[in-house]
Amino acid sequence: MSTSTSTFVIRWINFLTMILALAVIGFGVWMSSHQDECKRSLTIPVMGLGALILLISFIGFLGACKHISLLLWTYLVLLFIVLVAIMVFTVLAFIITNTGSGHTSPGLRYKEYHLEDYSSWFIKQLNNTDNWSHLRSCLVKSEDCNDLSKRYKFLKEYRHAELSPIEAGCCRPPSECGYPMVNASYYDLSYKPVSTNKDCKLYKNDKSIKCYDCDSCKAGVAQYMKTEWRVVAIFNLILFVILSFVYFVGCCARRNAGRSDQLKVRGR
Numbered sequence: 001m002s003t004s005t006s007t008f009v010i011r012w013i014n015f016l017t018m019i020l021a022l023a024v025i026g027f028g029v030w031m032s033s034h035q036d037e038c039k040r041s042l043t044i045p046v047m048g049l050g051a052l053i054l055l056i057s058f059i060g061f062l063g064a065c066k067h068i069s070l071l072l073w074t075y076l077v078l079l080f081i082v083l084v085a086i087m088v089f090t091v092l093a094f095i096i097t098n099t100g101s102g103h104t105s106p107g108l109r110y111k112e113y114h115l116e117d118y119s120s121w122f123i124k125q126l127n128n129t130d131n132w133s134h135l136r137s138c139l140v141k142s143e144d145c146n147d148l149s150k151r152y153k154f155l156k157e158y159r160h161a162e163l164s165p166i167e168a169g170c171c172r173p174p175s176e177c178g179y180p181m182v183n184a185s186y187y188d189l190s191y192k193p194v195s196t197n198k199d200c201k202l203y204k205n206d207k208s209i210k211c212y213d214c215d216s217c218k219a220g221v222a223q224y225m226k227t228e229w230r231v232v233a234i235f236n237l238i239l240f241v242i243l244s245f246v247y248f249v250g251c252c253a254r255r256n257a258g259r260s261d262q263l264k265v266r267g268r
Contacts, residue, residue, distance in 0.1 A: 169220025
C-alpha cells in the first residue's frame with residue numbers, strides 16, 4: 001500500500017472515530033444527569049470507553065498527519081492491545097453463554113427459566129449479595145411487573161403472551177407452585193403450594209417483593225444477559241475484522257513514515 005493511500009485511510013478513519021468518541025462521551029454525560037440510579041451506574045464505563053477511543057484515535061490521526069513514526073508505533077501497540085482484549089472477551093462471552101435455555105410449561109406460551117441451567121460464572125455473579133441487591137433495586141424501579149396487569153386484561157391473553165425472561169421469572173411465581181392466577185399481577189396465595197421449590201414461598205403479590213428474591217428471577221436475568229452478551233459478541237467479531245484491517249493499514253503507514261524519516265536523515 002502506498003504512503004499516500006495508507007496515511008489518508010488512517011487519517012480519516014481516526015478522524016471519524018474521534019467524532020464517534022466525542023459522541024460516546026456526550027452520551028455518558030447525559031447518562032450522568034439521569035435521575036435513574038441504574039442508568040447512572042453505567043456512566044463511568046461509557047465515558048471511559050469514549051475517552052480511550054478518543055486517545056487512541058488522536059494518536060493515530062496525529063501520527064498519520066505528521067508522519068511521526070513514534071506516534072504510529074504507539075497507536076499500533078494500543079490498537080493491538082484492544083484487538084487482543086476484544087478477542088478474549090468474545091471467546092469468554094461465547095463460552096459463558098453456551099448454556100441455559102427456557103423450559104415450556106403446559107398452557108403457557110412464554111418460557112420459564114431455571115438458574116442451575118446457566119454457567120457457574122453467571123450463578124456466582126447473581127448470587128453475590130451486593131450484585132443482586134443493586135440489580136433487584138433496578139428491577140423494582142422498572143415497573144415492568146406492575147405494567148403486566150395493564151397490558152393483559154384477561155387471563156387467556158396473559159397465558160398466551162410472549163413475556164420477556166425477566167417478566168416470566170421476576171413478576172410471577174413458577175407455574176409448578178400451582179397458585180391460581182387472579183390477574184396478570186396477582187395470585188391467590190391462600191392455596192398451599194404443590195411444589196417444594198423455595199421460590200413458591202418467596203413470592204408475594206406486593207409490588208416491591210414479587211419474585212425478586214427468587215432463583216427464577218435470577219435465571220430470567222441470566223437469560224437476558226446471555227442474549228445481550230451474544231449480540232455483543234457477534235458485534236465484537238465484526239469489530240475485530242474491521243480493526244484488523246485498520247491495524248494492517250496502520251502498519252503500512254508506520255512503515256512508510258519510517259522510510260520518510262530515513263530519507264530525511266540521508267538528505268541532511
